Amino acid sequence: MRPTWIDRRMVLLVVIASIALGGCATHSEKLLPRGERTMLDIWQHETGGGPGNQAGRQLLDARQSLRRPLTEADARATTALNTAYTRSAANEIHRQFHRLPNPDLVMYVFPHLAGTEPVPVPGYSTVFPLYQRVQYAMPGERVEEY
Template sequence: MRLNWIKPLLLGIAAVMLAGCATHKDELLPHGGRTMQDIWHHEAGEGGSGQVARRQLLDVRQSLRRPLTEADMHAAPKEQAGYTRTAANEIQRQFHRLPNPDLVMYVFPHLAGTDPVPVPGYSTVFPLYQRVQYAMPGERVEAY
């Protein structure tokens, strides 16, 4: 009695799978009459050279630009002074070294070599990072 419902279920699954395979690709993904080359020429303009698109980009950028005000022109040297290297600040480091803590590892007593030789336990020290790491200017200001 149990097998009576399994056969119709399997038949229904097979019918659904075959119906999925019978779908035409143009019904699922209609693409219209444009080719990839048509899309490229339309977007790039002038035969694909991109001059029209580049000109439109420059026009948009130009519309977003604004002239500097008098206050901006007076404030600029003060803002740029921190980024300019002079003889006075040449000796100061802009890229500070980040701390590289030492790790202490204890090696337990063990046997080593092809002829097992006892090695007593010992401690060893090695740096956490393999290379020296540097901070960006202004990223780390406290001394260590």
Template sequence: MRRNWTDTVVAMLVATALGGCATSKDKVLPHGDHTMLDVWNQETGGSAGGGQPARQLLDARQGLRRPLIEADVQAAPANNAAYTRTAANEIYRQFHRLPNPDLVMYVLPHLAGTDPVPVPGYTTVFPLYQRVQYAMPGERLEDY
């Protein structure tokens, strides 16, 4: 009796799986005549269509614009000069070294080597960081 029940369930699962594979993608996901470019142009006010979305986009852009005043025009060459490569800029250090403090350590007297030889206590200096680190341009301006 149990065998008949399990055979029926297996047969129904196989029929469902085969039925799912038999459908076409056009039935499941129908598509219209519009391409993605048509949808984009219609919604953003591109070359094809335009209309209300295009007007809203232009109004939003116009709200962000401001006219140049005389001070902006006068300051433009100085602002642009900061990004221009010159001999003076090339000589000037752009990547400053970050501070790497020295640590002073006292080594206690001890025995060293295969033949235990006494070593007197001494003081040594070593840097805190293993490597020299550099700052990004403009991140560290003061020297140390």
């Protein structure tokens, strides 16, 4: 009785495997037909044509009307803005990333007994920072010193 059950199970397993593998035997051209158009043709059709087309010319004209030359004030402002973030010997002295305040907390420990053999410990004060890590500000985020 047992060998028959194993044979039926093997036959069922072979049938399922052949069906599963038969599904993978499809030709790629049948699944995704390529057609006559290339990607360049599709791109030009969807974006309004190539550079010689009227729509492409209108797009270039619209972009050109939005462009304007930089004035002298714009050029100076851009240069000044960029020099604030570049490294030089002069600005290496000054910190760009300032530390954010981390206030110190003062805690008073009352007199107590400590240890396995109770030893008297006098009262004392201790100082520790409020935050565990030092936090830094982004450049320009905090300008005043503390």
